[in-house]
Amino acid sequence: MRKKRYGGRIIAFVMAGGEGKRLYPLTAERCKPAVPFGSRYRLVDFVLSNLINSEIRSIYLLVQYKPQSLIEHIRRAWVISPLLPDQFVTAVPPQMHKDTLTFKGTADAVYQSLRLLEPHRPDLVAVFGADHVYRMDVRQMAWFHWKQKADVTIAALPVPMEQAPNFGILATDEDGRIHQFQEKPQQPKSMPSDSNRAYASMGNYLFNTRVLVEALMESHRLGETDFGHHVLPRLLKTHRLFAYDFSRNEVPGIKPYEEVGYWRDVGTIDAYFEAHKDVLGEEPRFNAFDPQWPIFSSNYQGPVTRILGGEIENSVFGAASVVHKGARIHNSIIRREAVVEAGAELEECIIMDYSKIKRGARLRRVIVDRHNIIEPDTQIGYDVEEDTRRYHVSPSGIVVVPRGELSFYARNSRGKGLGYAE
Numbered sequence: 001m002r003k004k005r006y007g008g009r010i011i012a013f014v015m016a017g018g019e020g021k022r023l024y025p026l027t028a029e030r031c032k033p034a035v036p037f038g039s040r041y042r043l044v045d046f047v048l049s050n051l052i053n054s055e056i057r058s059i060y061l062l063v064q065y066k067p068q069s070l071i072e073h074i075r076r077a078w079v080i081s082p083l084l085p086d087q088f089v090t091a092v093p094p095q096m097h098k099d100t101l102t103f104k105g106t107a108d109a110v111y112q113s114l115r116l117l118e119p120h121r122p123d124l125v126a127v128f129g130a131d132h133v134y135r136m137d138v139r140q141m142a143w144f145h146w147k148q149k150a151d152v153t154i155a156a157l158p159v160p161m162e163q164a165p166n167f168g169i170l171a172t173d174e175d176g177r178i179h180q181f182q183e184k185p186q187q188p189k190s191m192p193s194d195s196n197r198a199y200a201s202m203g204n205y206l207f208n209t210r211v212l213v214e215a216l217m218e219s220h221r222l223g224e225t226d227f228g229h230h231v232l233p234r235l236l237k238t239h240r241l242f243a244y245d246f247s248r249n250e251v252p253g254i255k256p257y258e259e260v261g262y263w264r265d266v267g268t269i270d271a272y273f274e275a276h277k278d279v280l281g282e283e284p285r286f287n288a289f290d291p292q293w294p295i296f297s298s299n300y301q302g303p304v305t306r307i308l309g310g311e312i313e314n315s316v317f318g319a320a321s322v323v324h325k326g327a328r329i330h331n332s333i334i335r336r337e338a339v340v341e342a343g344a345e346l347e348e349c350i351i352m353d354y355s356k357i358k359r360g361a362r363l364r365r366v367i368v369d370r371h372n373i374i375e376p377d378t379q380i381g382y383d384v385e386e387d388t389r390r391y392h393v394s395p396s397g398i399v400v401v402p403r404g405e406l407s408f409y410a411r412n413s414r415g416k417g418l419g420y421a422e
């Protein structure tokens, strides 16, 4: 497994300002990195866990769009230790220097935060996205970067051709040196070895610190704002850019049945829904509960889940949920403090925190966002026309019930909506 180690100092900027338009309505009130995932995570937990497990523990999280849920989550879940000042996850809003009130793009976000590097004097800066579900040992990428004497290394993996226009697409020499980079090309080129797939950037970069600082100062001067569109194509002409093949990354503890190099950009409701299927089953494609590579999240102190009866198959539950007698739950994910009442039926559903599915309601292929009450005997997922009138329906027919309104608090028996589920 991992034999050689990179010995320099690495600081991380995690770009967590994404609006996630295609995940609407899950991103109506929160940024994409704060979108809940699985039974207890938010999307940002994956990149943060990967960095922490890779011993990169000085992390600046660049936030912008609707950041409140994300900031609250970081405050509760990601305090490393006040005794270790070099180990932190800090949310950084736009610095409002001169003319800038916002981050104008990913490169501008890092440019505005460059001063934060000064006290650390890192050898490398990891600039990572915050929106993906995966496990990665970043030390292996750093070792590759050092060995190749790279200025910039981009983590990359093959994707099916039909998805390629959503990504930065690379072409490399045999040793991984990049000779072409196109951000989201209309007509992507396939890999020479596989005409059905293109080699895509994962949006995770390692930069030699000086190269990054000089490149971003130049970008700022030129009015460039984005890594994929501007900075990387320009650096390609003058510097050594390499692609790190993510399929070679070996995460300790991976089970034989798991997909090697599992990585999902859950950018749309359909992709988000599909990725949830990967965490279910006796042999899940992606197992987030690996003691050798833990995915950390909030440290919840409430009660455990209570199952009072019902018929349950292939489903996972967050803490403090309640399943009443006579409920049927199949192939579903029930997050924290959710309640499924007697006679309610859930088939392939994601029920988020603090939501209640009342007696006799039937839901099929539905995502219920937080703080909702689904009234008794409601049917969702059985009549597309009706669902389209009332909710959001994705191209493949997944229904999303948006986050509950403030009236939820008034309707909830405790008047607050945050008591333990009953």
Ligand SMILES: Nc1ncnc2c1ncn2[C@@H]1O[C@H](COP(=O)(O)OP(=O)(O)O[C@H]2O[C@H](CO)[C@@H](O)[C@H](O)[C@H]2O)[C@@H](O)[C@H]1O
Residues within 6 Å of the ligand: 015, 016, 017, 018, 019, 032, 033, 062, 063, 064, 103, 104, 105, 106, 109, 128, 129, 130, 131, 166, 167, 168, 169, 183, 184, 200, 201, 202, 203, 227, 228, 229, 265
């Ligand atoms: N203004 C801003 N401030 C702070 N953070 C911001 C931001 N705008 C976006 N982000 C964050 O930056 C990351 C990249 O998001 P983008 O929307 O810029 O690119 P996209 O994911 O489309 O492509 C990118 O990621 C894909 C892989 O998903 C690559 O293939 C592609 O080349 C690359 O550009 C995300 O984590 C997002 O949350």
